[in-house]
Structure formats: C-alpha cells, structure tokens
C-alpha cells in the first residue's frame with residue numbers, strides 16, 4: 051500500500067497500525083462514530099459489504115457506523131477475511147490526536163462473540179507441524195477453553211481426528227517439510243492432507259513459533275502451572291511446539307493472552323475408534339450425502355436442548371472410544387434415565403433454561419464483557435437446585451457421580467440475584483445493571499439524579515405560576531440539555547433573568563442559572579453513578595471468575611446430562627437396546643435397524659409418501675468365525691442400507707449410545723472402514739474408479755483383525771471382468787490364510803463370487819429377499835442365508851420408467867445371454883478356481899445398466 055507523501059498525524063497513526071497487522075487482514079479504524087477503512091482496504095471492504103466508497107484527500111475511504119459493527123463483521127468474516135480493529139481508547143478532545151490501540155484481530159479460528167459463533171458447533175483452531183519423529187498437532191476451542199495435543203509417528207492415524215474436528219482455521223509453520231515426505235507409502239496420505247488444507251482456511255506463521263522448548267514455556271505460563279506433569283505430559287512432548295504456536299497465534303489476535311485455558315489433554319489415537327475421512331462421508335455421520343445436517347447420523351441422535359450438549363455430541367461422534375469402563379458409564383447413565391422418564395423430562399425442562407456457561411466464561415475471561423452474559427450465569431445457577439434435586443431422585447452410581455459434578459453455588463447465586471437487575475442491557479455504558487438496594491453509594495448517586503429530575507419537573511409548575519405562562523415547558527434534548535420553552539405569544543412575560551439560547555419558528559428557548567447548575571449536577575451524578583456501576587460490574591465479573599473452574603465442570607456435567615437424557619428419550623421412542631460390549635471378536639446384532647433410514651421412513655409414513663416401515667435384520671460376524679458376509683440381492687433390495695446399518699450400530703455403541711436393535715453384542719472395533727459410492731469425488735479431479743481403488747487400497751493396507759469393513763459393490767467402476775476379478779481377490783485378501791481377519795460385510799452384484807463360500811471357510815453368503823409374481827417384484831428387505839440368483843435389474847429399470855421398448859429388448863438380450871451359458875460360471879465351479887480370462891463376447895448380467903448393473907440405481 052502506497053503512503054501519501056504528506057500524512058496527517060491521524061493517518062500516520064493509521065499507517066503505524068496498518069504496518070503492524072497481517073497483510074491479509076482488513077483494518078477497521080475508529081474515527082468518531084465510524085469504523086473507517088482506507089486505501090486498498092476501503093476498496094475491498096466496500097465491495098464485500100456493498101457500502102459506498104468515498105474519498106478523503108484523494109484516497110479511497112469507506113466506513114461503517116460503530117454501533118452497527120456487529121451487523122457488518124460477520125459478512126467480512128464469512129467472505130474469509132481477517133479483520134483488525136483499532137479503537138479509540140480515550141475521550142476525544144478538540145485539537146488533540148486521540149489515543150488509539152489495536153484491540154483485536156478477528157480470524158476464523160479466534161472468534162469469541164456469540165453472534166460470530168455457531169452455538170451448536172465446536173470452533174477449533176488447529177496447529178500442525180512435523181519432524182523426523184512424526185506428526186504433531188494441537189487444537190484449541192478458544193470459546194470453551196478445550197485444549198488438546200497429539201503426536202504420532204504415523205500421520206495416517208491423526209488425519210481422521212483432524213477431519214472430525216473440522217477446524218475453523220489451521221496454523222502451519224512457513225516451511226512444513228516433513229522428513230518423511232518422500233515415503234511412497236504415505237502418498238495417499240499426502241493427497242488427503244493437501245485436500246484437508248485446501249478445504250480449511252490456513253494461516254502460515256514463522257517456523258520459530260513452533261519451537262518445542264518455547265512452546266512448553268508458553269503453555270506452562272498460559273495454563274498458570276509449574277509444570278505439565280499434572281496433565282500427564284513431559285516437557286519435551288513433541289507436540290508442545292504446535293501447542294505453543296497456537297497460544298502465540300491466539301495471543302496476537304486477541305491482543306492479550308487467552309485467559310480461559312486451564313488444562314491441556316493428550317489425544318491418543320490408540321484409544322479411539324478411527325474413522326477415515328471417506329468413511330465419515332460415506333456413513334453420513336455429520337452431513338448427509340446432500341451436504342445437509344438433516345439425514346445425518348448426528349441429526350438422528352441429537353435430542354439435546356442446550357448448545358453445549360449438541361457440541362458434546364459432535365465431539366463424541368468425532369472420536370468414538372475403546373474404553374469399556376467409560377462406555378459402560380455412558381450406557382448405564384442412559385439406562386438410569388430410561389428407567390426414570392419422569393425425572394428425565396423434568397431435567398430436560400430445567401436444562402432448557404440453562405445458558406452456554408462454557409462460552410460465557412470464555413468471553414468474560416477474555417475481556418469481552420456484556421452485562422447480559424452475567425444474567426446468563428445467574429439464570430443457569432437458578433436452575434441448579436432443581437437439577438440437583440431431580441438427579442438426587444435417581445439412586446444409580448453414574449447419576450450420583452454426575453450429581454457430584456454439578457455444583458450448588460448457593461452463595462454465588464444469592465449474590466447474583468441480589469446484585470443484578472432482572473433485565474440487563476447489552477452494553478456496560480447503558481447502565482441499569484446493578485439492582486437498587488445492593489450498593490448504598492450507587493443508590494445515593496442514583497437518588498441524586500432522580501431527586502434532581504423531580505426538582506426539574508417541579509420547576510415547570512413553579513415557573514408557570516411565577517410567570518403566569520400556562521404553556522411554559524421545561525424540556526431536554528441532547529444538544530442543549532435542559533431548557534425552558536416559551537411560545538412566541540407569551541414572550542412579553544418572560545422574566546429578565548431568563549437567558550435566551552435558541553429561537554424556533556413558534557417559540558424561544560431559555561435557560562436560567564439555576565437550571566444550568568442543576569443540569570451539571572444531574573450529568574455529574576449520572577456519570578458518577580455509571581462509574582460506580584462499572585466498578586460493581588467488574589466486582590461481579592471477578593466474583594464469577596473466581597469460581598470459573600467449578601462453573602466449567604458444572605457446565606460440562608450439564609452438557610452430559612443433556613446428551614444422556616436426550617439419548618434416553620431416543621432409546622425409549624425408537625425402542626433401542628443397550629449393547630453388550632467386550633474385548634472379543636464377535637458382532638451379533640438381532641433385529642438391527644438403520645438409525646437414520648428408520649426415522650426417515652417413519653416421517654414419510656406420516657406424510658403418506660411410503661407405506662412401509664423399516665424391516666429389521668440380524669447380523670452375525672466374528673473375526674475368527676463368520677468373518678465375511680457376502681450379500682447379494684436385487685437392486686433396490688436394501689443391501690447398502692443393511693451394511694451401513696451394521697457399521698452405524700457399531701459406531702453408536704462405541705460412543706456409549708444405545709442402538710436400534712433387539713439385542714447387540716459387540717467386540718470393540720478399532721477402525722471402521724467403508725467403501726461405498728463416490729459421486730462427490732468427481733469434482734475433485736479423480737475418476738470414480740480411481741477413488742474406489744484408492745479407498746480400497748487404504749482399507750487393505752490398514753485393516754486389523756479388530757476392524758469392521760463395509761464394502762459396497764467393489765469393482766463396479768470398471769468393466770465386468772476387471773471388476774469381478776478385483777472384487778474376488780479383495781475378498782481373498784481380507785480372508786487371508788490366518789486364523790482371523792477383519793469383520794467384513796461385502797455387498798455385490800457379482801453373483802459369481804458367491805462360489806467362494808466353498809473355498810473360504812470364514813465366508814458366508816446372504817441375500818436380500820424379494821417376492822416375484824407375474825413379472826412384478828416386491829422388495830421385502832429381509833436378509834436371509836444363502837446367495838441370490840439374480841439381480842432383477844430389468845424389473846427395477848421398468849419401475850424406474852424406462853420406455854417399454856427398451857425393457858422388452860433388454861429382456862430378449864438377457865434371455866439370449868443366459869441361454870448361451872456362461873463360461874465363467876463353469877470355471878468357477880472348480881475348487882480354488884480363479885475368474886476366467888475375458889471372453890471375446892462380453893456377457894453382461896444386466897444389459898440395461900451397462901456393464902455393472904449398478905448404474906441402474908442412478909436412475910432413481
């Protein structure tokens with residue numbers, strides 16, 4: 051940005067700040083009642099906000115009224131801009147340059163104000179670095195103070211958690227040059243990591259900010275501790291550099307160190323059920339395939355009534371666990387609330403009145419002080435006696451434990467009720483925060499103001515009597531203060547000591563010495579009252595912050611109660627069961643249902659767009675027994691729904707939720723892998739088949755005997771024989787030669803593969819039934835043992851509305867192909883057979899859909 055040759059002192063001040071802040075941030079510079087932008091910032095800001103671009107001494111300028119800042123800022127932030135705010139920090143005086151200071155730089159990951167945050171979502175800032183030792187990360191939600199770090203020699207184990215965190219901003223060192231960059235086995239990972247960075251705002255900071263030793267020091271200082279042992283961390287933990295970089299970045303942007311960080315936790319990938327990004331998308335955990343919350347697992351499981359409860363659900367779904375004790379605690383708490391529905395609904399009613407304490411504390415600690423937030427704390431504390439009483443009615447250990455975490459705060463509650471007014475202003479300077487009767491000095495100052503105001507209204511009556519002017523009025527306006535207004539016709543009766551101030555069309559305005567004096571007293575008393583109120587406000591804030599740790603744990607306990615009560619409600623409403631979890635290798639689900647499809651079907655039933663409710667199905671798998679379930683069946687039968695339902699049930703079980711089934715026994719799963727559909731990948735420049743193979747490679751390379759794999763129509767993206775051969779060998783590989791392998795559900799239209807049951811002892815065939823009569827089919831959605839014999843592709847194509855001519859012709863071709871016999875089938879009947887070489891003429895099972903039959907579903 052070019053500076054004008056001769057700058058005014060104010061503009062010199064402006065340039066000082068402009069040079070200080072990052073180049074990619076817009077600078078909003080407070081000038082009287084406006085925040086102004088100058089030069090290139092003005093041009094860009096005016097364009098983004100749709101406001102007028104003006105000129106000042108020949109350079110561009112654009113401004114927004116200071117009180118409307120909250121309306122404009124979200125637009126700039128939504129456009130991906132960082133915004134630096136320079137405020138006036140003293141009352142302006144004529145002829146003197148007002149003092150200003152940089153008060154905050156708003157970046158996507160460091161926002162705190164309520165209107166800048168999504169109440170139901172976590173708001174993480176993530177820092178990453180790498181060394182020869184591996185990959186190191188730290189993440190922080192400044193709004194709640196949640197602070198974690200992680201380090202792993204294998205970066206593949208960390209990427210799933212980064213994806214699940216869905217950070218608002220990533221901080222990277224300027225030179226990110228991992229020693230392992232050349233490793234061929236991490237090629238996939240690099241691609242995924244690049245994509246992850248492309249999808250999130252990234253800020254680069256100097257490398258030295260990631261220095262490990264400095265990092266440890268900064269973290270220790272910020273947390274206000276002597277060392278990190280209390281958090282189970284060594285001072286040379288390799289991720290402390292990233293943690294320090296995060297704090298430095300947050301400090302630079304908040305223009306003060308973050309004050310709400312109390313602890314740091316280590317995230318260990320070994321304790322978490324890992325979901326790779328593809329699986330997270332495929333299973334529609336946080337978003338449906340359409341990109342909406344509706345239709346996702348998150349939406350189906352969310353019965354929370356508080357924002358903190360909703361955020362906790364998101365956190366838990368992002369990191370399902372392997373800790374049986376903790377899972378048991380969660381399940382038993384849900385059980386206790388299921389068994390006491392009356393108490394659960396009373397609790398829910400109270401929770402509806404609870405405010406977002408974690409975020410309120412975050413703002414108060416970081417100097418953002420809105421009087422209404424104190425009311426939020428008070429209203430929450432008001433609910434605690436009832437909440438504690440309700441919890442006390444359930445005599446179950448996990449609920450008693452939760453009760454122990456919900457503080458009583460009797461003193462603080464009484465203090466807030468006594469000190470705060472019922473209705474609170476949004477601004478400190480508006481006054482009216484502290485209740486009358488709380489502070490004698492404030493009452494005295496307020497009394498002065500009121501007495502003086504009464505004096506003024508008495509004055510009107512007295513002056514009317516003295517002067518004999520009946521319509522004499524004492525009025526007030528912002529420009530002149532108090533004055534006496536006399537209409538033109540009464541001017542001859544104006545006493546001599548009246549001092550003329552202003553002439554109007556029909557009246558004149560006067561003051562008197564006495565009135566001036568009173569006005570001064572009023573203004574003075576008001577100012578003093580405000581100052582006193584500010585002092586008291588600070589004391590109230592300090593009183594709240596003195597209990598911030600206990601308030602924080604109470605807030606967390608309330609979020610858990612909200613989540614558990616919601617899950618209990620869900621389980622009762624949809625008849626979920628408590629899964630039995632152990633360290634074994636089984637998965638045994640009776641009458642399992644798909645949690646999302648089941649709810650959707652019910653909603654449709656109410657709207658009469660379908661006549662069918664969800665058909666439950668059993669699943670039995672074990673790593674060392676029935677390891678692979680091969681599912682065949684007609685198009686539209688419900689294969690995809692079935693295999694997804696199994697993985698969703700496993701996932702739900704490992705966040706501690708009850709599951710949609712009559713019974714469920716699950717040996718803990720370390721990773722869920724899925725390979726289904728790939729339409730969203732096309733826009734990213736990869737072919738459908740390439741993506742399919744990438745994802746399959748990832749599964750085969752990383753699955754362990756404790757993993758759960760669902761594979762849907764592997765091989766469908768290429769020609770029949772190539773696809774069939776790949777599907778065939780993938781199954782053989784997953785089965786392997788050893789005693790056990792990952793529990794796998796494999797849905798396919800390649801009926802030839804069902805022959806593998808003869809050669810692979812741990813493979814079972816299943817099919818999804820249909821009823822067929824007079825060339826019509828009805829989908830039963832029931833999974834039964836045994837292979838299906840055909841795909842009914844042509845019937846489904848007819849249902850989809852393909853012209854009768856095409857259907858008839860397809861049927862003829864199919865008959866011809868079937869009569870010709872199938873060389874391949876013959877080959878496969880031989881034990882240990884492999885797919886035959888590609889015949890000259892290609893027999894397609896479902897000619898209507900082209901090679902693979904699966905294309906038919908796309909017609910719907």
Ligand SMILES: Nc1ncnc2c1ncn2[C@@H]1O[C@H](COP(=O)(O)OP(=O)(O)OP(=O)(O)O)[C@@H](O)[C@H]1O
Pocket residue numbers: 647662663664665666683684685686687688689690691692831832904906907
């Ligand atoms: N158990 C069930 N109960 C009721 N409806 C179901 C059930 N399973 C699936 N459906 C419904 O049937 C439709 C097809 O299901 P799905 O996509 O799982 O079939 P598919 O066998 O995978 O089909 P294709 O082979 O053509 O891909 C879906 O609209 C789903 O709502």
